Amino acid sequence: MHPVLKTVLGRLGLGVATLFIVSIIIFSAIEMLPGDFGQAILGQAATEETVAAFRRELGLDEPPYIRYLQWVGGAIQGDLGTSFSGRNASGTDRSREVIDLIAPRLWNTLFLASVTAIIAVPVSLFLGITSALYRNSVYDRTINTTTLTTISFPEFFVAYILILLLASLYPIFPSLANVDAATPLSERLYRSALPAFTLTLVIVAHMMRMTRAAIINLLASPYIQMARLSGASQTEVILKHALPNAWAPIATVIAFNLAYLVVGVVVVEVVFVYPGVGQLMVDAVTSRDIPVVQGCALIFAITYILLNLIADIIGIITNPRLLHPK
């Protein structure tokens, strides 16, 4: 078997094992959450009997390990269960499948993450490479200061500043990013502009500085000096000689930031009323809607594991030493 394929399969196996452990952690963490769905939904009407009846109806009176096995068994077959909410005090059952709840939201989140990534990744790479190229120049310092400033502010602050500038004072973009399934692509892009800018500002610094550092680190290596001695220009040295060896750390950081875009943007979603999966999860935690929380957490874990896997593979492919181990 080709060594790359073997390594990839090995990583994939490890990923599945990690996912399994994560599922146990998710389940036990939620088990430890204080509060009770019955009480949260029944409010003033929560007497001991009604809460007990609720727990029975939802199967919450079963021991934890049985519920865990049921959940994992379902999840493997793509069934994340049925949401708790929708069973209100009036007795009407309007609960929806967790998958149906998550799918449209997840699509929105992935859309926003992709738009942001399409802007942020090339920009960071470009800024990172050029600032390595013109190291310690005014250009380098300006880029560094600016990106470090935007990453230092909390997201909601960046978001409000952008709303103030680009929605209130100079109304170019809408402050509401309430897209839906029927929104046409152009409208969708227009509406997602401010959240995407906000996220770009928040993640550019990390990727840009990693690119710069990885390249600068290599510039001190003997083979770069050799390249210089053989008459290569600074641009050639960086693009042809340094960059290929810097892909592994850069890919890791990009993967990390992309994962963040999928799982960690709830604040931005709330500020711009963007119907993403983060907000769904926070709502679900507030109402103790356990199946939805578990489903979201599992999808987030898969996102992290997959993206890290891809970064690892890129690291292996671009590194001959890992590609041809002794």
Added chain:
Amino acid sequence: MSKLEYRAIQELKYKSGQIDRRTFVRSLLATGVALPSALSLAGQVAAATPKSGGRFRMGLGHGSTTDTLDSATSENHFTLVNGYTFGNHLTEVSNTGELIPELAESFESGDAQKWVFNLRQGVEFHNGKTMTSEDVVASYNHHMGEDSTSAAKGLLTQVKSLKADGKNKVIFELENPNADFPFIVSDYHISIRPAGDMASGVGTGGYILQSFEPGVKSVLKKNPNYWKEGAAHFDEVELLSIIDPTARQNALTSGDIDAMDRVDLKTVNLFKRNKDIYIWDATGTAHYTFPMRLNVAPFDNYDLRMALKWSIKRQELVDKILLGYGAIGNDHPISTANRYHNSDLPQREFDADKAAYHYKKSGHSGKIPLSAADAAFAGAVDAAQLMAASAAEAGMEIEVIREPKDGYWSNVWNNDAKGWCACYWGGRPTEDWMFSAAYTDDTEWNDTAWKTTDSAVKFNKLVKEARAELNDNKRRELYYECQRLIYDDGGTICPIFNSYVSANSKAIATDENIAANWDSDGAKCVERWWFA
């Protein structure tokens, strides 16, 4: 003709379009009005005359992924506003708080037990079908009967039988007389839909539903055949669920929406500075209470209850807990938005002497425990602390116990383990409804356990009597007395009524009267407001 009369006539002509703005302003100038005032007067007159057109976008602080178009499941303000926008009911509460016929042209009863509703003729559903008594009966059956899961089922258990009498009349037979029955049928759950189609959002309302995404938004278009006159002025409507108050306020500031509910009180003073919007508030029926249980010592003592009632600085609670957006309560649950609010009762204020007098008379000594958690209402613990401080001025010691939020409604409220705690009530549109929810001896939610004192016995008798009474004046007398009994002997301390605080863009005009039975102009803002 005097100048004033001339102005009034010109105003009428301008309103009805007989003269244009220029002529109107000129005639005002002729009567000695200065130009700036004349222009603003012209603006006001123009604003007071409803105009058609525009796309109205509203941000609402509710909405959930489990919302549906079936009015039986309505439970939050988003579904309320949405439901009232595309649907009608047999009766409605007007913006002045009166009960007026809606899909019923008139209603009558001789004994408050048999109610006859005469239906409006020629009303069409959005699907083109003409509304008849058959649809009304089907709409009601949707909420009644063993298998119904409607949230309005409890409201309609009093209906013994319901039948159509011809195409344009329905007759309800009740188990017991209920003079408030026409009020009950205005409830937001009991929307009239075409028979056999209760869930798709086809109604008779001023707007036709175009699309609905639960927890996100609802889009509607003006109904060209709307039967109601002087209503539904917008061409298109978009209702958005924007849960985060900051996001809602941002959207209004940046012009992405035209109106919003539930302004964040913490920032309302900053928000007010924006010149393009205006903040308005309406005191409805929602109130905060501190129920004392009469079956737990020391609250069985009349004088101790009285001492505590006199020891509260109500205005301070309105100013500090509600930041001014509310009204002081008078220790009974009937609000000024209700029909029979007893305005004759003297307003109870902080009075250290009276409190001390009753406290001494009660013979109680030591700490009085008061349980509170912010589960009861935002700021409940702070309110309890303020009460403890003012009681200390009258020589009483209230010990505030901070309870956990989780399980508050089962372990603290309405529980004999705690004699006194904090609570909230959304209020009810009628006196009988409010009393039967929390004060009569047969309700589970009687959180004061006020059942056996002489006054309580009398109260229960009067509530039953008032329910069967059709004479308005007699009912008023009975309900006044009921409020007095709770005010005097009851176990509840009701210091404040909280207001609905909303914000509109200045482009939106409303009638001078705004309903307070629900938030957002009785949840009927969409058909009542217009673009100025």
